[in-house]
Amino acid sequence: MARLRALLELLPSALDKELAPAGITFFEYAVLESLAESENHRMRLSALASRTNATLPRLSRVITGLERKDYVLRAPCEADGRATNAVLTDAGGAALEGALPLYTSAVRSKMLDGLEPETVDSLAELSLELLRRLDPDKRMAVTADGPACAADPIDAH
C-alpha cells in the first residue's frame, strides 16, 4: 500500500517533467489531444472538463494559459449563449504533434516498458474497474463516448 501511495505521489510529476521540454504539462497535453480528436477541433469547456477529469474552474484557467500561447482560442457557442467552445489552433495542433514523441516515450519509459503484455492488459482492466468507483456520475471518457462532447457543428451550414 505504501508503494501505491508513493506511486501516486511520484508518477504525475515524473510524467510532467518528461513532457516539460515540449513546454506543456501532461494535463495540457490531454486537453490538446481531446480537442484534436473532436469534431471541428472544438469542444465546450464543460464537456472538455468532463473528458479530462478536471473541474471547470481549473480547465477555464488552463484554457486561458493555452490561449496565451495561441494553442487554442475561445469561441462563443452559437447554439447556446452560455457556452464557450475551446478551439484548437494550427499552432496548437503543431504543438501537440511536437509533444507526441515525448509523450509516448514518457508513458513507455515510466510505465509500460518492461512489463509483461498481460500485466499491461490487467492494468487497463484494473483502471477501468477503479474508475467506475471513483466516477459514479460516469461523466468521463471511460465509457468510450458518453453524452459529453459533440460541441456544436457551427460551420456546417
Place this chain on the structure above:
Amino acid sequence: MARLRALLELLPSALDKELAPAGITFFEYAVLESLAESENHRMRLSALASRTNATLPRLSRVITGLERKDYVLRAPCEADGRATNAVLTDAGGAALEGALPLYTSAVRSKMLDGLEPETVDSLAELSLELLRRLDPDKRMAVTADGPACAADPIDAH
C-alpha cells in the same frame, strides 16, 4: 492509457476527501504513520521527506501545519546541530488512530475492494516495478528499510 491518466487525476483527491472527516490529508496520514512506526516516535525531517516521497520544503511546511494542531513537535537533534526531529505527540498518535478506520475503508473502497486477490498482488508487484524506475536514487521506503530514518537515539544514554 487515458484511463490511467484519469486514475492518477482522480484517485489522490478521492482519497483525500475520504480522509477529510478526520481532519488530515492522505499525505499527513503518511507522515504521522511514519513517525508512529519509528524509533521513539521521531524522525529527522530529511529522512521523513524521503520516506514520504516529498520534497524537503513541502515536508517542512506540512510539519509546521501538524505542529499547529499539536500532532507533532520539532526537537533539535542533539547529535547534529543542523538536523531537526519531528516528534509525534500523544495527540498526534490519537489522531492517527482515529483516522485509521477512515484510512483503511478509503483504501478498501477506492482500491482493493472487489478485486481478485491475485490482481491485488500483481498490482503490488507492478507498483514496485514502476517505483524502481521513478526513484533511481532508491531513497524511499520501497526498499523496506533503506539508509533513511533511524533518527538519533537521544535519550538512550
Place this chain on the structure above:
DNA sequence: CCGCTTTAGTTGCAGTTACAACCATTACAG
C-alpha cells in the same frame, strides 16, 4: 585554527488548484 564545500532546514516567490460566490443565459412553470 581558518576557509571552502556540503548538508539540513526554512522561507520568498510564483504557479496551480479547489471551493464558493458571482454573472449571464437558458429552461420551465404559471
Place this chain on the structure above:
DNA sequence: CTGTAATGGTTGTAACTGCAACTAAAGCGG
C-alpha cells in the same frame, strides 16, 4: 410573458507545492 430555477463559465480567495535563495551547522584540507 414573467419570475424562478438550473446551467455554463469566470473570478476572488485561500491553501498547497516546487524552485531557488538563504541561514546555520558540520566536515575537511591545509
